[in-house]
Amino acid sequence: MINFQTLRKAFGFYLSADTPSKSQHSFIQELCKEVFFNKRNYYALDKIDTLRDHLKRNTSKIQHQDFGAGSHYKTKEKTIASFAKTSASDKYKGQVLFHFARHLNAQHILELGTNLGLGAAYLASANSNSNVKSLEGCPNLSEVARKIIKSAKIINTEIIAGQFSDTLRRTCQSMKKIDLAFIDGDHSYDSTIGNYKTIQPFLYKNSVVIFDDIYWSEGMTKAWNEIKESKEVVLSIDIYRMGIVFFDDKLPDENLKLISSKLTPWRI
Ligand SMILES: C[S@@+](CC[C@H](N)C(=O)[O-])C[C@H]1O[C@@H](n2cnc3c(N)ncnc32)[C@H](O)[C@@H]1O
Secondary structure, three states: OOOHHHHHHHHHHHHHOEOHHHOOOHHHHHHHHHHHOOOOOOHHHHHHHHHHHHHOOOOOEEEEEOOOOOOOOOEEEEEHHHHHHHOOOOHHHHHHHHHHHHHHOOOEEEEEOOOOOHHHHHHHHOOOOOEEEEEEOOHHHHHHHHHHHHHOOOOOEEEEEOOHHHHHHHHHHHHOOOOEEEEOOOOOHHHHHHHHHHHHHHOOOOOEEEEEOOOOOHHHHHHHHHHHHOOOOOEEEEOOOEEEEEOOOOOOOOEEEEOOOOOOHHHO
16 A cells, blocks of 8 residues: 555655666666666566466455465455455566576576465576576465466476475575575565575575565565675665665675666756
8 A cells, every 4th residue: 555654765765766877887787778677578578467467357266374574364365366466576576587587597596475476487487497496385375376387387486385484494405506586475574684594505696685675664674774784795776666685796885776767867
């Protein structure tokens, strides 16, 4: 729901954000062109966007066990349509996930929070040789997501059912290293920091970690601020709806807030 707080945060970001011309570093320029503001057409993206449109009309009900922050009920009946409209990655987030996986040529990809499997579909569709492991706490949702992923003919994705506290460490151990992680599960301070700490031993200099909804709550913003300031993070990029951290010490040591120059033409 959009309320005054949300508008205030979005406006604050808008006023303080940088356009791509802020950093002349080639890595950042490439990311802007290939990931954040890539407007080229990709068949795989169109296919998943069409799938989302179908899901938004699907009125089948699921008994959902929610473990996430902000969930007031332990078990709740919800339609697939309502998940597709409110919890699943939308078109822009999907593009960012797909383009990151493609641009980095990420092979070992981890997602925390599968939901209907749309985020996993974007991550997996970038490269059929990659391996995506996606973790989901609600058993019914994991089952539905498996069917959705199968119907989309995506074969390089494994959906692992169970709470992160039970599945995350052993999944990381089986992956050995993580090229790209998308943290989109429980949007609370403690879980975000805890899950980040669990994956940390499996990260290396070329890993990239994407945090969803970094302004969703005070706890999320606090976790994001701590993570981006931590000693192992070299570069952080805040695109408001997501925050991304990089670890390679050859990258510029910066905390960037990025906005499209189309939204701020007077700042180019
Ligand atoms: C925002 S949705 C994920 C959306 C998905 N990543 C996408 O891109 O479409 C968050 C999901 O995380 C799951 N979740 C939240 N906390 C969890 C936990 N502690 N363990 C396992 N799953 C959890 C919820 O059941 C929910 O389906």
